[in-house]
Amino acid sequence: xxxxxxxxxxxxxxxxxxxxxxxxxxxxxxxxxxxxxxxxxxxxxxxxxxxxxxxxxxxxxxxxxxxxxxxxxxxxxxxxxxxxxxxxxxxxxxxxxxxxxxxxxxxxxxxxxxxxxxxxxxxxxxxxxxxxxxxxxxxxxxxxxxxxxxxxxxxxxxxxxxxxxxxxxxxxxxxxxxxxxxxxxxxxxxxxxxxxxxxxxxxxxxxxxxxxxxxxxxxxxxxxxxxxxxxxxxxxxxxxxxxxxxxxxxxxxxxxxxxxxxxxxxxxxxxxxxxxxxxxxxxxxxxxxxxxxxxxxxxxxxxx
Numbered sequence: 628x629x630x631x632x633x634x635x636x637x638x639x640x641x642x643x644x645x646x647x648x649x650x651x652x653x654x655x656x657x658x659x660x661x662x663x664x665x666x667x668x669x670x671x672x673x674x675x676x677x678x679x680x681x682x683x684x685x686x687x688x689x690x691x692x693x694x695x696x697x698x699x700x701x702x703x704x705x706x707x708x709x710x711x712x713x714x715x716x717x718x719x720x721x722x723x724x725x726x727x728x729x730x731x732x733x734x735x736x737x738x739x740x741x742x743x744x745x746x747x748x749x750x751x752x753x754x755x756x757x758x759x760x761x762x763x764x765x766x767x768x769x770x771x772x773x774x775x776x777x778x779x780x781x782x783x784x785x786x787x788x789x790x791x792x793x794x795x796x797x798x799x800x801x802x803x804x805x806x807x808x809x810x811x812x813x814x815x816x817x818x819x820x821x822x823x824x825x826x827x828x829x830x831x832x833x834x835x836x837x838x839x840x841x842x843x844x845x846x847x848x849x850x851x852x853x854x855x856x857x858x859x860x861x862x863x864x865x866x867x868x869x870x871x872x873x874x875x876x877x878x879x880x881x882x883x884x885x886x887x888x889x890x891x892x893x894x895x896x897x898x899x900x901x902x903x904x905x906x907x908x909x910x911x912x913x914x915x916x917x918x919x920x921x922x923x924x925x926x927x928x929x930x931x
Contacts, residue, residue, distance in 0.1 A: 628655045629677035629917070630850035631686075635838035636664050636672040648841060649674050653848050661686045662801070662830060663746055667707055670827030671838050679853035681915040682903060685890070686856045689831030692798045694779055695822050697809045699791040702819035704758075705744040706806030716818045718791045723778070726793070729815045730776045733808065738768035742807055772800040773808070792823070832858050854900040860892045863904065863911070867896040873904065874919055879911040890914065 632653070636645050642663040650658040659680045661673040670693075675683045700718040703710035741747050743758035747766070757764060779796035793816075797808065806822050813820030829836075832855075839849055869879045873893065889906040893916070902916035 628653060628850070629679050630675075630853050631679055631856050632674045632676060632844065632848060632850050633833055633836055633838045634672045634674055634844065635840050636669055637841060638669050639666055641666050642672055645672060645841070646674055649844055649848075650676075652841075652844050653850070659683050662691065662827075664827060665707065665709075665825070667709055667822075668825040668827065670825075671830050671833065672827075673830055673833065673856070675853070675856070676850065678902075678917040679856065681917070682853060682856050685860070685903070686830065686832075688801055690774060690798055690800060691803070691830050692775075692796065692828040692834070693805050694794070694796050694824075694826045694828055695805050695809060696824035697793045697795065697813060697820045698823045699793060699813055699816070699818050699820045701821060702810060702813075703821040705821075706742055706804075706810055707822045707825070710744070710821070714819050719817045721816060726778060726816070729812065730778075730795070732815065733776055733812065734773050736770060736772045739771045739802075739804060739807055740768045741766050742804055744806075745804065769802050771803045773803070774798040774800075793820075794824075796828075832856065852900065854892055857892055857903070860890050860903070862892045862894060864894045864898070865896065869911075870895040870901070873911070873913045874916060876913060881906060881909050881911045 632649060634645060634649060636642065642660050646658055646660045649655075653676065655676040657680055658674055658676050661675065661683050664670065664672055673686055675686070698708070700716055701712045702714040704713050741754070743763055743766075744755045747754050749757065749764050754764070754766070775796070775798040777796055779794045793812070795812070797803075797805065799808075805825055809820055809822045836851070837849075843849075863881070865873070865879070870893075872879050891904050891906055891911070892900060893902050893904045895901055903914045905912050905914045
């Protein structure tokens with residue numbers, strides 16, 4: 628069972644709980660999710676099964692798209708609807724053009740400080756546990772990038788401001804906290820705010836792939852081949868001899884010499900994907916390989 632399942636995580640379920648349910652339902656020996664979603668968030672949660680867990684890091688580095696709604700005029704301890712309100716401010720009136728101008732300021736590379744209510748760890752302790760105990764620790768800002776940020780209201784694309792809410796869509800880099808972005812946008816609009824709705828529409832490279840509900844996973848799980856998670860990596864087809872050398876940890880001399888080290892997809896003589904390698908000049912080295920005997924082939928009933 629080596630592949631990727633794109634779960635549409637339901638509301639109210641933690642990412643880890645969703646992972647355990649899927650793992651049990653498909654009978655996978657091991658599994659891991661790519662990028663956590665809060666219990667109050669829904670949407671795409673890629674779950675790597677079996678040997679595919681070895682490429683989770685490659686998927687995690689990709690872009691992600693979110694749709695979210697910000698409640699203006701109130702800030703909460705958690706940055707979302709789960710926390711208690713700790714600040715209120717009047718909501719000024721603003722036009723669609725004024726909102727667009729504010730959103731434009733948030734595009735591009737920037738520094739963002741992670742929230743206390745997050746899974747990041749301080750000396751081995753998750754920050755959210757410290758926050759629940761009333762503690763706050765210093766967090767170092769991290770570099771993120773917002774590629775797209777625009778209104779996502781229902782009325783012709785204009786910002787939805789009914790009941791002092793603002794609906795937005797954002798495409799961003801890994802490590803971006805939408806709750807923090809929402810608070811910063813509200814502050815730039817002259818008020819405060821928190822997220823009341825959050826959905827992850829897609830995770831790169833699965834922007835055009837359908838998701839499955841837990842009910843659909845129970846009935847007929849659709850598991851994608853593992854190499855669908857790394858289409859951006861160049862493909863190398865190896866002979867049986869070179870495959871054996873890599874599997875024994877030995878480097879292979881390759882005929883091409885791209886600039887710098889380059890991650891590549893590895894395929895054996897039968898055309899089966901068996902892991903990730905690294906090209907350094909003309910030297911090909913193993914990076915993360917499937918356990919010998921594992922296959923990237925997905926059973927027909929599960930492939931969809």
